[in-house]
Amino acid sequence: MPQAAENIEHSTHQQVGRVQVLLESGTFRQVRQMLSSLRPVEIARLIASSPPPSRTVLWDLIDKDVSGEVLEELPYDIQSHFVRNMGTEELVELTEGLETDDVVDILQQLPEQVIQEVMEAMTDQDRARVEEVIAYDEATAGGLTNTDTITVRPRFTLDVVLRYLRRHPELPPSTDSLIVVNRKDDYLGLLPLSTLLTTDPSVTVREVMVTDTNAIPAAMADKDVAKLFEQHDWISAPVVNEQGKLLGRITIDDVVDVIREEADHSLMSMAGLDEDEDTFATAARTIPRRAIWLGINLITAILASSVISLFDETIDKVVALAVLMPIVASMGGVAGSQTLTVVIRGMALGQIGASNLGWLLSREVRVGIVNGILWALVMGAIAALWFQDIKIAYIIGAAMVINQITAALAGALLPVGLKALKVDPALAGGVTLTTVTDVVGFFAFLGLATYFYG
Template identity: 50%
Template sequence: MPEALEQDYTLQQLQQVTHAINNGQFVQVRRILAETPPCDTALLLESSPHKVRTQLWQLVDPDIQGDVLEELSEDVRIGIINQMDPELIAAATEDMDDDDLGEVLRSLPEDVYQDVVGAMDAQDRARATQALSYQERSAGALMSTDTVTIRPDVTLDVVLRYLRLRGELPDGTDDLYVVDKENQFIGALPISTLLTNPPDKVVADLMDDEKETIPVSMDESDVAQLFERHNWISAAVVDDNLQLLGRITIDDIVDVIREDAEHSMLSMAGLDDEEDTFAPVLKSSQRRSIWLGINLLTALLAAFVASFFESTLDILPILAVLNGIVPSMGGVAGSQTLTLVIRGIALGHINNTNQKFLLGKELAIGALNGVLWSILIAGVVAIWQWDFVLGGVIAFAMFMNLLAAGIAGASIPIILKRMNIDPALAGSVVLTTVTDIVGIFAFLGTATWFLV
């Protein structure tokens, strides 16, 4: 189904469900949800106000609640889980893959987590312990332990008979993993090779013994880059001794790429990428207030710098009119550089070997833009106010701020990354502070020197 038609269909579903709930037609809602895939049910829940969402969840078939929980964003999932008894949560997570189980359990408050684990049977409790033993956002937390392994000394006919006895393959299986008696990874046999070669061939002669593997501790963003670069459908996850632990499939990587993109976009606005669009007003207000408060502090800092030139502004009121131009231009130019550099860091394009070149390039761009736009603004101000000295003053300030914006936009993300601070979250605040202070100081300071 084309994306536009799918969106229209989902909107139509949401309207039908909302209308039915508002009219007390819960039987009809239950019928609609029974015919809706778990991923679309999750979308309906995320697209519904809090009150409607609560009623919807009560009408979801308990047999698919686990599948729906897997698809929900963290904030929405926590809100729904808080309404469930621990026994129901344990039942909903019973058939989850290990990676999804770990993600759900990590999102639980500590007291709820203990109750849920206590309600699990011994097998699921062991799975939960194993899933949570890996660091969050690592390959281990992302992988599934549902793999198909074979030995190198058997024939393809033996492998085919084994698969027939097994009955089914895990979703996304494109390779069978070849291991020795100690479960050490030694290669992979593509399904296409298995199906297109004579059955008397031995696995060892056909397997890919140079197949790359993923260390269990690798960050999930780095894993996503490997999948993108190699066009993998799945990849084996191993420990330091090459013991096969599990596998990661492309559907998990799509989620990582989407989450990273949302994180970068929303963090630059000071928002949580998992924030519920329909969260209660007070909760959303509290989250946003943090960055509004930080922004207020930076604005006060810029105002404090401007206060040093209060007497200059009293003598030349036109400076107050023009004072916002220079910081604004610097902020836009710096944001362009900042966004590109954050993207480069996320994609792994920027490293220690090319940082100096990048800084030099952005310095040159800042200087070129500074010359171009300072000449333009100087001409406009000189003609407007018929004051060529004032035009020169704002031109100098514009040049200096665009130069500073280029350097700051390139260096701030790199510095923050080295300090283990998320550049997408803090970069724009630091950049705005730099361009505001440099712009105000360069403009009003130069004006005080030449015009007063």
């Protein structure tokens, strides 16, 4: 089954193309046939890669038995869109086969009123498992928790455990450990399957259970959960509520989604975008989201321009300044965003703190000075030749060095300062940085020019 992923992509695009043609010609039967031959994850890929108009049609053609699994695999934005247009009955049916955390993810996108209705219509068992975790925010350990755990008591022998397991048709996905609890459901420890399979069956669970790993508190932030999984190479981990009672477990597949989202966040935020953004969102949805970001940038651009307008008399005298000034600003912006990106990534990896920020800042400033001087010499020579004027060479060179050092300082300090102000550095860092490098770049270059030519 695993073809090369390249082929998977290739075949998804062929399918998208074929589905478009079939839908346009109204041949729904063939599309339905094609969909029924795909696994839920493949159907979700197909929907996510299709333009919005086809999506609703595709959704209606999916076999009802797999629609819950398809929904669960869809990106958040598209999931919301479908979920908000569903009736209570359809929602109940859809969530029946799903894992608890997926049911909760879906419910949390609905208005309070609808959640109540759906939960009332659920079976008692389903309602009970959902009630346990729905109180937790989706960005916490609780929001990632599945209730499908297998628990054992410490006094059991491994032989009893083995016979107990044989009464199950299968183990829940990603089960690498059974969870040891007492009669009151307090978390006690883990019994790894590896231990169960390699130890003498007459031994009791208490004798071999692993107790050096605490359970994850349900309120822990999901990105902290991801860090723990990465550091310990966990496959699954138990989750407890405030009273230390077992709530369920988190599995690596859900943690991988957290890691990917978190990594996407920095990339998307730096362009003022949301990591949940649907690649094929409609123009109507996209326009207002992008407009805000453009508006913020317009304000900063006007700010930079007003610095230029302070020096309009000088530019009137020496028009070469207008030609060269974007170079100073642009080089500052590029150097600054290199520093900014390194610092934002370092912060996301938890590497940067008070103990090493000073060293980092000094390194960035040294890099800024050396590269500033290097390119100032090159650009100074070019400017002197271009405009046959040695004075302009000194001015642009000095302005470039000043702006490279400014860029190093701003790139390193802005994200730290923004974080302290509880503003997301990935979102606000880029726009504040270029404002600083534009303003300082124009001011240094045109200010020096006014002094020497004025």
